[in-house]
Amino acid sequence: MPDQIDIAVIGATGVVGEALLDILSSRKFPVGKVYALASERSAGESVAFAHRKLTVENLATFDFSRVQIGFFSAGASVSAEYVPIAVAAGCVVVDNTSHFRKDDDVPLVVPEVNPEAIAGYKARGIIANPNCSTIQMVVALKPIYDAVGIKRINVCTYQAVSGAGRAAVKELVQQTTSMLSGQALEVEGGARQIAFNAVPHIDEFQENRYTREEMKMVWETRKILGDDDLLINPTAVRIPVFFGHCEAINIETRDKITAAATSELLAKSPGIQVLDGVGLGQYPTPVTDSSGSDPVFVGRIREDISHPRGINLWVVADNIRKGAALNSVQIAEILAKNYL
Numbered sequence: 001m002p003d004q005i006d007i008a009v010i011g012a013t014g015v016v017g018e019a020l021l022d023i024l025s026s027r028k029f030p031v032g033k034v035y036a037l038a039s040e041r042s043a044g045e046s047v048a049f050a051h052r053k054l055t056v057e058n059l060a061t062f063d064f065s066r067v068q069i070g071f072f073s074a075g076a077s078v079s080a081e082y083v084p085i086a087v088a089a090g091c092v093v094v095d096n097t098s099h100f101r102k103d104d105d106v107p108l109v110v111p112e113v114n115p116e117a118i119a120g121y122k123a124r125g126i127i128a129n130p131n132c133s134t135i136q137m138v139v140a141l142k143p144i145y146d147a148v149g150i151k152r153i154n155v156c157t158y159q160a161v162s163g164a165g166r167a168a169v170k171e172l173v174q175q176t177t178s179m180l181s182g183q184a185l186e187v188e189g190g191a192r193q194i195a196f197n198a199v200p201h202i203d204e205f206q207e208n209r210y211t212r213e214e215m216k217m218v219w220e221t222r223k224i225l226g227d228d229d230l231l232i233n234p235t236a237v238r239i240p241v242f243f244g245h246c247e248a249i250n251i252e253t254r255d256k257i258t259a260a261a262t263s264e265l266l267a268k269s270p271g272i273q274v275l276d277g278v279g280l281g282q283y284p285t286p287v288t289d290s291s292g293s294d295p296v297f298v299g300r301i302r303e304d305i306s307h308p309r310g311i312n313l314w315v316v317a318d319n320i321r322k323g324a325a326l327n328s329v330q331i332a333e334i335l336a337k338n339y340l
Contacts, residue, residue, distance in 0.1 A: 002030065002068075002336065002340055003030060004030055004031065004032030005029070005030055005031060005032055005068050005069055005336055005340065006031075006032040006033040006034075006035075006066060006067040006068055006069075007024070007029075007031060007032075007033075007034055007035070007067055007068070007069045007070070007071065007332075008034075008035040008036075008037055008062065008064065008066075008067045008069075008070045008071070008086075008091070009021055009024075009034070009035070009036055009037065009070075009071045009073075010037045010038070010059055010070060010071065010072045010073065010074050010078065010082065011037075011038060011072065011073040011074030011075070011078070011096075012036035012037055012038050012047050012054070012056055013036075013038045013042045013045060013047060013056060014038075014073060014074065014165065014166060015162055015165065015166050015169070015320055016073040016096060016320055016324045016325050017036070017038075017047070017071075017073050017074075018047060018048070019320050019321055019324065019325035019326075020071050020073065020325040020328060020329065021034070021036070021047060021048065021049045021054075022048075022325075023321070023325050023326050023329045024049070024329055025049060025050040027329060027333070029329060029332065029333065029336075030336065033066070033067070034049055034054060035054075035057060035062065035066070035067060036049070036054040036055070036056045036057065037056065037057050037058070037059040037062055038056050038057075038058075038059060038074065039058070039059060039060075039074075040058045040059075040060060042056050043056055043057060043058040044056065059074070059078070059082060063089065064085060064086040064088075064089035064090070064091040065089040065090055065091070067091050068090075068091065068092065068340060069091065069092050069093075069094065069332055069335070069336075069340075070083075070086045070091045070092070070093045070094070071094050071096065071328055071332070072086075072093055072094070072095045072096060072097060073096040073097070073324065073325075073328075074097075075097055076097040076098050076099040077099075078097070079095050079097040079099040079100070080099050083095060083099070083100070083126060087124065087125035087126060091125070092121060092125055092126075092127070092335065092340070093125060093126045093127070094127050094129060094328045094331050094332055094335075095126055095127070095128050095129060096129040096324050096325075096328055098131065098216065100124075100126050100128045101128045101130065101131075101216075101219070101220060101223075102219055102223075103124070103128075105120070105123040105124055106120075106123070106124050106126045106127070106128050107119075107120035107121060107127050107128065108128045108130055108220060108223050108224055109127055109128070109129070109130075109224075109327075109331050110130060110134075110135050110138050110139060110224055110327060111327070111330040111331060111333075111334060112139050112142065112269070112270045112271040112272075113138050113139060113142045113224055113225070114224055114225075114226075115334055117224075118331060118334050118335055118338070118339065119339070121335065121339070127331055127335070129324065129327055129328050129331065130216075130220045130224060130327075131213070131216045131217065131220055131323075132159075132163055132245060132317075132319040132320075132322075132323025132324055133157045133159060133213070133216075133217055133236065133245055133247065133319075133323070134216060134217050134220040134221055134224070135317070135322060135323050135327055136245060136247065136296045136315055136316075136317035136319075136322060136323060137153075137155060137217065137221065137247055137249060137315060138221055138224050138225065139271050139272060139296045139317075139322075140249070140266065140272060140296055140298050140313060140315045141153070141249070141251065141313075142225070142269075143265050143266055143269040143272075144251065144253065144257065144262060144265065144266075144311070145225060147257065147265055148253045148254060148255040148256070148257045149253060149254030149255060150230065150251050150252070150253055150254065151230070151231060151252045151253065151254055152230075152231040152232070152233070152251065152252040153221070153230065153231065153232045153233070153234075153249065153250075153251050153252075154233045154234075154249070154250040154251075155217065155232070155233070155234045155235070155247055155248070155249045155250075156234070156235045156236075156237065156247070156248045157217075157234065157235070157236045157237060157245060157246070157247050158198070158237050158239045158241075158245065158246040158247070158248075159202060159213075159236060159237065159238050159239065159245045159246075159319065160239070160241040160242055160243050160244050160245055160286060160319055161194060161238065161240065161241070161242060162242055162243050162319060162320055163202075163238075163245065163319050163323075164202075164238070168194075169242055171194065172194050172195060172240055172242065175187075175193055175194060175195035176195045176196075176240070178195075179195055179196065194238060194239075194240050195240055196240060197239075197240060198237050198238070198239050198240075199237065199238045199239075200235065200236070200237045200238075201238070202214075202236045202237075202238055203216075203236075210234070211236060213236040214234040214235060214236045215234075217232060217234040217236075218232045218234065241286050241287065242291070243286065243290075243291040243292070243318055243319065243320060244285075244286020244287065244289075244290040244291045244316060244317065244318050244319060245286070245316070245317060245319040245323060246285075246286060246314070246315070246316050247313075247314070247315040247316075248312070248313075248314060249312070249313045249314075249315055250304060250310060250311070250312050250313075251310065251311050251313070252307060252309055252310055253309045253310075253311060254309070255309070256308065256309050257309075257311065258303065259301050259302050259303045259311065262301050262311055262313075263276050263301045266298050266301075271294075271295060271296055271322075272295060272296050272297075272298055273295040273296070273297050273298070274297075274298050274299070274301075275289065275297055275298070275299045276298070276299045276300070276301050277299075282299075283299035283300055283314060284297030284298070284299045284314065284316040285316060286316055286318075289316060290316045290317050290318045291318055292318060292321070293318055293321070294318070294321055294322055294326055295317070295322070296315060296316075296317045296322060297315070297316045297317065298313055298314070298315050298316075299313075299314045299316075300312060300313065300314035301313055301314075
């Protein structure tokens, strides 16, 4: 591993960009120079890194030959335009957007699941970070998949508003404040209110009536596990929580596994913390457990009373940390150690 690696964080003023800088510092990544990049309108602002402030620079004029790794988290359209520029300058890109995830020659990586895929970055100079809801699901399911196989996954997600960015967090605050103050609520464009509600609509609807968020879980899980025959049926719901996605997962395994064996298996697996009691509060929730934390939490492990090889899981993780920033840094750590 090089003694120091110069890096750029693109989208440094967003919630994921801020978390990236925090995690790079806390995990003592071998950082040399750090460049915080964003759009021209954000240039000149400052962001925190370690015990100092970084001045945000304009992405459009940045010379990527100055860095070895670039973390992109500024949206798919930004990645589409600037990732090729970064790669051409010799920068290896860890992309947190959806733009390159489906490309066959771009590895899609969750370090606890398929770290060996990172080697494929040499084809394009890009490593893709999966969708947040996919990441926590495959971390929880990979040990079971390896032990007894999985034929089918039914998953319902309950996703925090931070998954839609800082503006969505502010919108939830404003709507909640208005409603608790007895003020009229104005929601633009026909959208449903998010305060005190549950909205089964994340990203755009596709021709098959699933949303793009739901289909990401299908495409990405199959690619990460290398199993195009895996059956996946997702429903994605936005709920009025700030940080932390929850997933109710039901799987049909190929071979029988008990709830007890599942719990024991997951408890010794990397990146997972099992909270599987049956008493009051002895299960993970986003507010009390995952928000601001790194592990993927798993609880409510039980055998499906409707299927002889069914297992139910409740999976919770911080969508900004493990679902985005931490996963990106873990990728970069392996990249730096084994390939740079």
